[in-house]
Amino acid sequence: MITVTQGGIYYCKGGRGNPVFFTEDSDPITIEKRVSNKAVVSLEPSWPLIFSGEKITVRCQISLGGSTEWEYEWSKPDSSTGLANNASINLNASVINSGSYRCMGKNKQELYSVTEWSDAITLTVSGQRPKSSISADSRVLPEGDTVTLTCSVTPSTPGWSYYWYRGKKTSEPLTMAEVVLHSDGQIGVSQEGDYWCRGGRGNPVYYTDYSDVISIKKTGESW
Template sequence: MITIKCEIQGGENTEWQYEWRTTSSKTPPTHSEYNISSASFSYNGQYWCKGRRDVFFSTAWSDAFTLKVSNKPRPTITADRRTIPAGGNATLSCSVGSYNEWKYFWFRRVSVFTEIQVIRNKEPDQMITVTQGGIYYCKGGRGNPVFFTEDSDPITIEKRVSNKAVVSLEPSWPLIFSGEKITVRCQIYLGRRTEWEYEWSKPDSSTVLANNASIDVNASVISSGSYRCMGKNKQELYSVTEWSDVITLTVSGNRPKSSISADSRVLPEGDTVTLTCSVTPSTPGWSYYWYRGKKTSEPLMMAEVVLHSDGQIGVSQEGDYWCRGGRGNPVYYTDYSDVISIKQTVRNRPAVTLHPNWPEVYSRETITLKCEIPGEDTEWVYEWATSSSHQPPNQNEYKINSVSTSHRGQYWCKGRMRSAQQNSTMWSASFQLKIVYSE
């Protein structure tokens, strides 16, 4: 709202009639004042006026007065800092061009979803100090009634709170394998009475807002990298914690492999063989699953084995064994190990006997060493071992037609089933052959 006045200098005591001329599309009244209740572009132009005292006497036309009506100005808002440290403040400034006749009005929103709050009215200075986070606006006003500028663009101010954010991995394994399920968790200390929203910074440089304090990661090579989090007060979203320290998730694209080993491939009668399962690369957290028989077998129950330690069992049955590792929930499995075969010795234990069973054997006598195995209904393949310089044949008898001192020594034998040669007896007890030399 403005008023254009026609003032005649030196003629204040004279009654004048007024005339107006203008290049605008409006026609001023014949009064000394032209009141414009709401300026618009149609009032743009030059204005002249003159005064007439009577028919024969008038003033000259005034110099032209140019009225320029423009769009509402939009003030500029600035801040000396966008983040208020704990216990600190920020200074905001609002400016409407180079004009100084404006007073300033300040507004704040707690979040984009809340109503605008008036925080300052008619500030004579264009700067204010704030101690809270939020979205801030300003606008200028002048005149009576007040004419307002447009609202400024919003400026976001965050306030750091003293609560500390800590990010962690669950499970916290140093090496993760592609396909495993990992939870990245954000914990806000000293903030139990505050409801938080969480902002995450992820390896792909994106930031994500979440209501939950954790994000679930289906591990892959592209999910490797640094994670960090911060907390935002749900009542005042621009009251935020500092960013947590970074935690690094390392993901291998190769599935780990299990290896199996045994302290013996032969299972003695009434005894056990110890099997060991290990995972390569070596990382913590594995449980071990044992299998026997065909590839379609279910894992062995603990009642079927003797548990020595995590990764070691004792088995008392022969067969083909293999294993694999698993960890996490749901369980993530390694590849299967190779198969290892455990063979059981048969119950029969052979004995080496001398025929004829003389108490003394003299050189050049004829003798026979026999490998006798209980259970004559079984067909055997025989093996001999000796400390003498002669090697017996793979038969159940070793006939020596002319014995000599070179046949002295210990003799052992064992049998292997002809129909199932993976099954063998134990070695016999040693038999000592002593030769008495005679001329």
């Protein structure tokens, strides 16, 4: 038995007699030296629920890495592991990407010097496309006043911006010059017409389905 302080590939063999008769070499065993640098895995964006088709980056960061060049080993939901020079995995998310991700770093300059595995982070991907819905505080537009429209996304998740349309769904989104912005997800409109909305987030933008139409009429007009 021996004690080793360096990482590397080790093997042994036995010998006896004079002259020495040697056994065959043992199978090799790899000893890795654990370094103090910590691996941390993160999601960008870090939304708790991702929808199929969104662009997601899984990133591995090594603390106090300095000028050290690292190679990265990943543990992914499909149970595969593998080395990569890149510190990130770019995904066009699908349901099969759901699961836990971990990473570790391997020092390129010092063979067999590695970090511990990072804590796992969980990616949850839904195959259901999110839906937008629109509502109004009134279907009748008072003279000289506005009607407040509200757009919301189901299931409720963070990160959404809202896009508003009047007339046809093929039209360009309304600009801030055409509406009064009350809050994120709420606008005031002063023109009658048919209105739609939808949510979008990320870069490139991932859109929800369009909402149903809601019709706003002026006071005194028949439906």
